[in-house]
Amino acid sequence: MKHPTETDALGEFLISARSLAEYHAIFELSEADLRGRRILDCPGGAASFAAEAAALDADVTATDPIYARPAAELRELARTETERGSAYAGAHHTRYRWDFYGDPDNLQSVRLSAATRFGADLMAHPDRYVAAQLPALPFQDNSFDLALSSHLLFTYADRLDADFHLAALLELARVTHGETRLYPLVDHTGHPQDDLVTYLQKSLHDKGIPTTLRPTGYEFHHGATTMLVLHPNQN
Numbered sequence: 001m002k003h004p005t006e007t008d009a010l011g012e013f014l015i016s017a018r019s020l021a022e023y024h025a026i027f028e029l030s031e032a033d034l035r036g037r038r039i040l041d042c043p044g045g046a047a048s049f050a051a052e053a054a055a056l057d058a059d060v061t062a063t064d065p066i067y068a069r070p071a072a073e074l075r076e077l078a079r080t081e082t083e084r085g086s087a088y089a090g091a092h093h094t095r096y097r098w099d100f101y102g103d104p105d106n107l108q109s110v111r112l113s114a115a116t117r118f119g120a121d122l123m124a125h126p127d128r129y130v131a132a133q134l135p136a137l138p139f140q141d142n143s144f145d146l147a148l149s150s151h152l153l154f155t156y157a158d159r160l161d162a163d164f165h166l167a168a169l170l171e172l173a174r175v176t177h178g179e180t181r182l183y184p185l186v187d188h189t190g191h192p193q194d195d196l197v198t199y200l201q202k203s204l205h206d207k208g209i210p211t212t213l214r215p216t217g218y219e220f221h222h223g224a225t226t227m228l229v230l231h232p233n234q235n
């Protein structure tokens with residue numbers, strides 16, 4: 001197996017498979033955030049959040065360009081991408097804190113379970129998974145009570161520029177009538193994106209969208225203990 005070196009970037013966008021427990025910890029989700037709420041997960045990737053949260057009475061729509069692919073192909077991709085991501089984390093284990101997962105083997109096990117659950121839900125409830133990509137989403141204004149965005153923006157700041165980030169955040173805010181929560185605010189090598197965060201906060205403020213930085217108890221990349229929260233537009 002090829003193990004990336006310390007200087008390797010994580011090539012292409014990884015299709016990762018986080019679980020409800022991970023989303024719960026990352027976004028400090030409460031029961032009130034979930035029950036009966038319309039939630040957008042963008043990007044959904046191969047996460048089992050939509051499937052698991054639906055069982056808790058949340059109405060989740062996941063969106064990601066990969067959902068344009070046939071479901072059988074996507075199920076297989078969820079598994080191979082989980083192995084790729086786990087191998088990457090294991091090869092770069094010193095970049096991470098292991099309090100949440102324990103060790104790389106358990107990380108892989110958690111993610112493979114999520115990928116399997118995602119694959120089953122994709123077959124059973126294809127309507128939950130909408131093929132689309134930022135910065136243009138096929139939803140009406142204020143379609144959701146809460147939007148969650150994990151591991152795309154900031155994570156891939158090496159290939160998505162500041163204009164893309166701003167357009168994507170404005171789009172998430174447009175379709176969401178409550179909060180939009182984003183994590184992490186570091187890139188995939190763990191490098192903090194403070195200048196980008198500051199630029200985006202100012203730009204959003206100028207457009208009437210207040211933002212706050214909110215602590216999260218989840219930490220995988222060292223020091224990544226903050227989420228960006230967009231609040232409803234004041235205009």
Ligand SMILES: C[S@@+](CC[C@H](N)C(=O)[O-])C[C@H]1O[C@@H](n2cnc3c(N)ncnc32)[C@H](O)[C@@H]1O
Nearest residue numbers: 014015016017018043044045047133134150151
């Ligand atoms: C690292 S995964 C994160 C998935 C999920 N949020 C999680 O935390 O497990 C990144 C995802 O972003 C998706 N993606 C890439 N470009 C995108 C875009 N312009 N809009 C929405 N999703 C995109 C990729 O297809 C990939 O599934």
